[in-house]
Amino acid sequence: MQKVSSEISMSLDGFITDPDASVGSPLEGNDPGRLHDWRFDARTDTDAAIVDEIYASTGAVLIGKRMFDVGFEPWGDPPPFGMPVFIVTHEEREALPMQGGTTYTFVKAGIEAALDRARAAAGDKDVGIWGGATIIRQYLKVGLLDELQIHLIPLLLGGGIRLFEDLDTRGIELRKKGSIETPSATHLRFDVVK
Amino acid sequence: MQKVSSEISMSLDGFITDPDASVGSPLEGNDPGRLHDWRFDARTDTDAAIVDEIYASTGAVLIGKRMFDVGFEPWGDPPPFGMPVFIVTHEEREALPMQGGTTYTFVKAGIEAALDRARAAAGDKDVGIWGGATIIRQYLKVGLLDELQIHLIPLLLGGGIRLFEDLDTRGIELRKKGSIETPSATHLRFDVVK
Numbered sequence: 001m002q003k004v005s006s007e008i009s010m011s012l013d014g015f016i017t018d019p020d021a022s023v024g025s026p027l028e029g030n031d032p033g034r035l036h037d038w039r040f041d042a043r044t045d046t047d048a049a050i051v052d053e054i055y056a057s058t059g060a061v062l063i064g065k066r067m068f069d070v071g072f073e074p075w076g077d078p079p080p081f082g083m084p085v086f087i088v089t090h091e092e093r094e095a096l097p098m099q100g101g102t103t104y105t106f107v108k109a110g111i112e113a114a115l116d117r118a119r120a121a122a123g124d125k126d127v128g129i130w131g132g133a134t135i136i137r138q139y140l141k142v143g144l145l146d147e148l149q150i151h152l153i154p155l156l157l158g159g160g161i162r163l164f165e166d167l168d169t170r171g172i173e174l175r176k177k178g179s180i181e182t183p184s185a186t187h188l189r190f191d192v193v194k
Numbered sequence: 195m196q197k198v199s200s201e202i203s204m205s206l207d208g209f210i211t212d213p214d215a216s217v218g219s220p221l222e223g224n225d226p227g228r229l230h231d232w233r234f235d236a237r238t239d240t241d242a243a244i245v246d247e248i249y250a251s252t253g254a255v256l257i258g259k260r261m262f263d264v265g266f267e268p269w270g271d272p273p274p275f276g277m278p279v280f281i282v283t284h285e286e287r288e289a290l291p292m293q294g295g296t297t298y299t300f301v302k303a304g305i306e307a308a309l310d311r312a313r314a315a316a317g318d319k320d321v322g323i324w325g326g327a328t329i330i331r332q333y334l335k336v337g338l339l340d341e342l343q344i345h346l347i348p349l350l351l352g353g354g355i356r357l358f359e360d361l362d363t364r365g366i367e368l369r370k371k372g373s374i375e376t377p378s379a380t381h382l383r384f385d386v387v388k
Contacts, residue, residue, distance in 0.1 A: 013358035014208040154370040158363030164207035169352030176348040
């Protein structure tokens with residue numbers, strides 16, 4: 001059955017960006033790579049298998065407008081998605097086909113409409129909600145998220161954007177599905193109990 | 195060699211108390227037990243072994259005044275320490291011997307003096323800094339903490355006291371020592387790199 005699954009890297013103190021993350025410096029700010037080392041320089045076979053599994057099971061990606069703005073340049077062309085990407089936004093904008101199977105489609109009709117579009121594009125695969133924090137919280141809050149994957153990084157950033165901030169968590173219950181330990185991350189996976 | 199080791203339970207969203215924790219309702223507020231289920235109702239043999247190992251290796255405990263005020267009544271007599279407990283405080287106060295090996299000693303000469311007292315009392319065992327958040331952050335910040343143990347609970351509390359808040363983390367590096375997975379907690383252990 002098609003799942004809606006978020007995935008994101010978070011520091012032990014709860015941040016998904018460095019204090020100084022900004023456009024052109026996605027998610028990392030002054031100290032590039034530390035949150036995402038497990039995907040790149042410090043990648044073990046286990047980390048690689050986790051990324052492979054995420055890509056293999058995901059048929060469409062959904063992200064927020066800020067993440068798109070920050071990521072667009074560094075992701076380049078072809079972007080590292082290779083599948084349809086839907087961006088929740090407040091602006092009207094034409095779809096942007098890129099190389100390698102990625103098309104950026106902008107949806108201004110709200111998070112439910114964006115998810116409907118992504119679901120249809122994903123076919124029998126899952127929809128991946130890959131950030132940022134606001135969009136993950138929004139889907140969690142309205143009960144549209146089935147699974148939460150957090151790559152917990154042994155790092156204290158001291159500032160930046162928190163994944164969990166100003167979230168009324170009443171009614172949200174998680175069930176741990178397990179965790180996988182690698183040198184640079186603890187890969188946690190939770191079902192959102194419906 | 196004697197270590198200074200903190201240990202505390204933290205929700206996935208970073209809180210060590212429920213939003214409504216208060217005196218007489220230690221660490222748990224309106225929804226008792228969820229952060230600490232792994233120590234009590236939901237305890238597995240693995241969870242029990244982790245607690246046993248902490249108690250066996252710890253010769254003296256150091257806590258903050260707020261934690262003492264909140265915990266004093268529910269901990270009862272004998273308190274669940276069974277060893278010397280040092281409380282960092284701003285008030286002059288006489289030591290309070292309890293049953294079962296616990297003595298509450300109040301230290302108003304600052305966190306370094308309190309740690310010196312606890313080190314001496316611990317003999318060749320470790321000093322356990324068992325909370326709250328402020329005291330753990332203070333020792334971490336000044337470089338006096340050797341090890342950080344966090345029992346990460348698959349729970350979103352949405353509010354309360356954050357373990358990591360307003361902490362300038364520059365210069366603080368952690369090295370993961372491993373994690374142990376049980377149904378109600380991910381027991382994480384980090385060395386603070388000196």
